[in-house]
Amino acid sequence: MQYVNNDTGADDEDDIANHFNDPRKEAVSMWMKIKLRNSLLNRGYELDSNRSVGNNRNLSSTSPSKFFRRFSLWRKHFDLIEDEFGNGTKAYFVLIRWLMFLNLFQFVLYLFFIVVPFVVLEVDEPKCPANATNCCLVDYLNADNNGNYFLDFIQGSGYMEKTLLFQGFYRNSVYEYESIDGKTRYYNLPFFYVWTTIAYFFICLCIIVYEASQGFKVQIGDSLLTYSKLVFASWNYSIRTTEKASKRSADVRKNLEELLVNDCTETTRKKYIKSNYNKVVTIRVVVNILVVVILAAVSFGIFTAFVYSNNQLSPVDREIFHLSDVMRFVYEYLPSVVIYLSNAIIPFLFQGLIRFEQYSATFTIRLNLLRMVILRMFSLCVLYATLYAKINCVPGELECGCNDILCWETFVGQQMYKLTLTTFALQLLTTIINYLRSLVGKLNHKFAKTIGEQSFDISNHVLDVVYLQTIAWFGSYYAPLLPAIFVIVFFCMFYIKKFACLVNSVPTIHQTTETHSMFMSVILVSFMFALGPLGLSISELQPSKSCSPFKDFATTWDMVIKAFNSLPKIVQNILFFLSSTAFTLPVFIILCCIIYYKIAVISANSSRIKKLHETLLARKEDNNFIKKKKRMIHEQRRF
Amino acid sequence: MGQGKSQFSEEELQDYQDLTYFTKKEVLYAHQKFKSLAPEKVGHNKNAKLPLSKVLMYPELGVNPFGERICKVFSSGHDGDCTFEDFLDMMSVFSDGAPKAVKAEHAFRIFDFDGDDMLGVSDLRQVVERLIGSNELSENEMLHLIQNILEEADLDDDGALSFAEFEHIIDKSSDFSSAFRIRL
Numbered sequence: 075m076q077y078v079n080n081d082t083g084a085d086d087e088d089d090i091a092n093h094f095n096d097p098r099k100e101a102v103s104m105w106m107k108i109k110l111r112n113s114l115l116n117r118g119y120e121l122d123s124n125r126s127v128g129n130n131r132n133l134s135s136t137s138p139s140k141f142f143r144r145f146s147l148w149r150k151h152f153d154l155i156e157d158e159f160g161n162g163t164k165a166y167f168v169l170i171r172w173l174m175f176l177n178l179f180q181f182v183l184y185l186f187f188i189v190v191p192f193v194v195l196e197v198d199e200p201k202c203p204a205n206a207t208n209c210c211l212v213d214y215l216n217a218d219n220n221g222n223y224f225l226d227f228i229q230g231s232g233y234m235e236k237t238l239l240f241q242g243f244y245r246n247s248v249y250e251y252e253s254i255d256g257k258t259r260y261y262n263l264p265f266f267y268v269w270t271t272i273a274y275f276f277i278c279l280c281i282i283v284y285e286a287s288q289g290f291k292v293q294i295g296d297s298l299l300t301y302s303k304l305v306f307a308s309w310n311y312s313i314r315t316t317e318k319a320s321k322r323s324a325d326v327r328k329n330l331e332e333l334l335v336n337d338c339t340e341t342t343r344k345k346y347i348k349s350n351y352n353k354v355v356t357i358r359v360v361v362n363i364l365v366v367v368i369l370a371a372v373s374f375g376i377f378t379a380f381v382y383s384n385n386q387l388s389p390v391d392r393e394i395f396h397l398s399d400v401m402r403f404v405y406e407y408l409p410s411v412v413i414y415l416s417n418a419i420i421p422f423l424f425q426g427l428i429r430f431e432q433y434s435a436t437f438t439i440r441l442n443l444l445r446m447v448i449l450r451m452f453s454l455c456v457l458y459a460t461l462y463a464k465i466n467c468v469p470g471e472l473e474c475g476c477n478d479i480l481c482w483e484t485f486v487g488q489q490m491y492k493l494t495l496t497t498f499a500l501q502l503l504t505t506i507i508n509y510l511r512s513l514v515g516k517l518n519h520k521f522a523k524t525i526g527e528q529s530f531d532i533s534n535h536v537l538d539v540v541y542l543q544t545i546a547w548f549g550s551y552y553a554p555l556l557p558a559i560f561v562i563v564f565f566c567m568f569y570i571k572k573f574a575c576l577v578n579s580v581p582t583i584h585q586t587t588e589t590h591s592m593f594m595s596v597i598l599v600s601f602m603f604a605l606g607p608l609g610l611s612i613s614e615l616q617p618s619k620s621c622s623p624f625k626d627f628a629t630t631w632d633m634v635i636k637a638f639n640s641l642p643k644i645v646q647n648i649l650f651f652l653s654s655t656a657f658t659l660p661v662f663i664i665l666c667c668i669i670y671y672k673i674a675v676i677s678a679n680s681s682r683i684k685k686l687h688e689t690l691l692a693r694k695e696d697n698n699f700i701k702k703k704k705r706m707i708h709e710q711r712r713f
Numbered sequence: 714m715g716q717g718k719s720q721f722s723e724e725e726l727q728d729y730q731d732l733t734y735f736t737k738k739e740v741l742y743a744h745q746k747f748k749s750l751a752p753e754k755v756g757h758n759k760n761a762k763l764p765l766s767k768v769l770m771y772p773e774l775g776v777n778p779f780g781e782r783i784c785k786v787f788s789s790g791h792d793g794d795c796t797f798e799d800f801l802d803m804m805s806v807f808s809d810g811a812p813k814a815v816k817a818e819h820a821f822r823i824f825d826f827d828g829d830d831m832l833g834v835s836d837l838r839q840v841v842e843r844l845i846g847s848n849e850l851s852e853n854e855m856l857h858l859i860q861n862i863l864e865e866a867d868l869d870d871d872g873a874l875s876f877a878e879f880e881h882i883i884d885k886s887s888d889f890s891s892a893f894r895i896r897l
């Protein structure tokens with residue numbers, strides 16, 4: 075036993091008992107364990123056996139945080155995926171489940187605070203207020219839109235507009251009701267609408283930051299030791315068939331070869347860069363410019379598609395066109411399809427371009443991922459901008475709306491609803507196409523194999539899923555029932571992606587290089603891209619006159635301020651104090667000091683590690699020297 | 714099954730439960746599995762010593778490149794022949810309940826082919842050769858690989874991996890616990 079020091083000649087069993095109270099940890103045979111255990115008990119020591127065996131059971135150190143593994147849905151599927159594809163791929167599916175529960179949480183919040191109170195408390199028919207110049211709300215709610223039942227359902231137009239799905243249906247009312255103890259209480263629906271959203275986003279942010287920090291802790295130092303981990307920790311001991319075993323061996327060998335080859339190319343690459351520095355720099359600059367140009371082209375494409383389809387749907391001269399239902403459907407969905415196509419095709423371009431830039435393997439992966447994230451977020455931003463351009467107008471005194479849109483909140487909600495359905499449907503279609511590709515790949519022809527064989531590229535699939543979540547975050551504010559739809563979408567996405575993984579792709583070991591932190595950083599970026607525009611729209615845009623819980627206010631945030639003014643004076647004072655410089659400046663300074671202290675501690679630790687390493691080497695040298703001397707003395711003694 | 718339970722006394726079961734990461738039920742189940750390797754021999758003597766060849770008939774051990782080493786490490790006579798207690802020990806370490814440190818320690822012993830408490834160049838060579846099976850690497854690649862491993866993990870530059878250095882590698886592998894597992 076390595077850890078028992080026999081030099082002192084002390085009683086072995088005493089030493090052991092002093093160090094360990096758990097005979098199970100000893101690497102000895104069973105009868106020795108029994109002997110140990112008995113001697114421990116005889117001397118009155120307490121056995122430290124962790125009785126709750128069940129506790130350790132699912133304490134897999136695979137996912138770094140407890141929040142991820144709190145739920146037991148789909149556990150069998152995870153085990154299957156882990157056996158075939160390794161831990162990194164399993165983490166991806168755990169992510170899908172996590173996102174699904176996030177949306178479920180939002181749905182429950184909205185249901186409890188917004189939908190149910192509205193349904194229960196709203197009993198009055200909308201009435202035209204006396205002495206009003208126009209009854210926008212009444213007109214809007216009573217407007218009749220005759221359309222195709224099914225088409226209206228999937229486009230969110232017609233009768234669907236006047237349902238709980240869209241924000242425009244909810245009213246700007248403070249409801250009076252009798253509570254259980256007989257007092258009249260007020261339920262301020264607009265107030266709760268905004269604050270539920272803000273609370274949900276705040277909780278989301280906390281969870282994401284927590285998860286990101288967990289992943290970060292695991293990731294430090296993970297990128298070293300690639301060879302050692304591949305050799306010592308890559309065999310899956312639960313493999314039972316010779317077929318899988320030989321496949322696994324082949325995989326390990328392939329990975330080892332890849333690593334060795336990468337090493338070689340790395341040295342040649344560095345040499346090449348040193349000698350052709352200027353050429354490489356110009357190529358990199360050119361490629362980056364090309365990327366920007368591509369992004370600009372994509373934005374222009376999306377913008378034109380949107381403007382064109384809008385023009386076709388509501389032309390200036392109504393008498394000229396009467397669109398058939400099918401054409402209407404095509405024009406409604408054109409922008410979403412264009413966005414999806416750009417997101418699907420442009421990554422291939424990026425992958426081709428990045429080869430010319432001669433970056434190292436890890437940096438290539440990261441840069442490619444960054445570019446694809448930017449592409450997707452950019453296309454969403456263009457969509458937001460085009461929507462903004464359309465709805466940004468101030469209706470005149472006598473008009474209820476402008477630019478043909480009576481209720482822009484519902485309009486935005488409809489766009490998001492359509493985007494969701496399109497993205498989901500096209501995902502399904504892509505998976506089916508990939509299935510056909512994989513069938514082609516099963517043929518033995520070389521060309522067939524180049525088209526057909528796919529590997530499960532996690533970064534692309536992560537972007538798919540996170541993109542859906544970004545739409546969910548932004549769209550749910552304008553369509554409160556959208557989270558429910560997203561729960562269903564993510565539930566189906568799990569099975570779709572599982573199909574893509576197990577059936578379409580060829581199984582390979584995926585190294586768990588920084589998977590978790592990659593997920594979390596992508597999610598954080600997308601979160602900002604959803605939150606930013608939403609925050610802007612809450613604070614800047616004027617709500618429509620015909621609908622929405624915030625009508626008759628200048629901006630949504632005005633409503634919050636008005637509600638704030640009705641809070642008790644002491645709460646107002648506290649909040650004022652918290653936002654004043656007298657409070658925030660000292661807090662800011664303290665935070666800076668803490669950060670500086672942490673940085674100092676980190677640098678002190680790393681220099682200590684270096685020192686320890688040097689000491690270790692010096693001690694080894696001393697040891698060798700002493701051994702040599704010992705040998706010399708022994709040999710001298712012989713003579 | 715009642716037949717299984719009558720072979721062990723309550724005291725023995727309690728012993729096994731205390732000294733492994735199994736519950737009594739799992740101990741009995743493990744015995745069933747052990748018995749299925751050689752039903753007649755184990756039927757006579759519940760703690761019979763089965764030869765290496767019989768133990769390797771257990772599917773996960775048979776296809777494992779280190780199957781023989783595993784049996785040798787856990788067998789009381791260090792010759793690969795396992796009694797039921799050795800088998801139980803083995804399954805306990807490979808179970809979900811065993812902590813990472815215990816698994817790392819046993820993994821170290823499995824990989825230490827020459828038994829000198831260090832993973833030297835010859836040990837590493839044997840590990841890689843067994844792992845990749847029949848698809849061999851060239852001599853050049855093998856040397857390069859071993860050099861890289863030592864560069865990465867050998868912190869005190871003595872040309873071999875001590876247990877501390879091995880444990881360091883295992884600490885950084887997040888999927889080791891789930892990979893180093895055999896479900897009964």
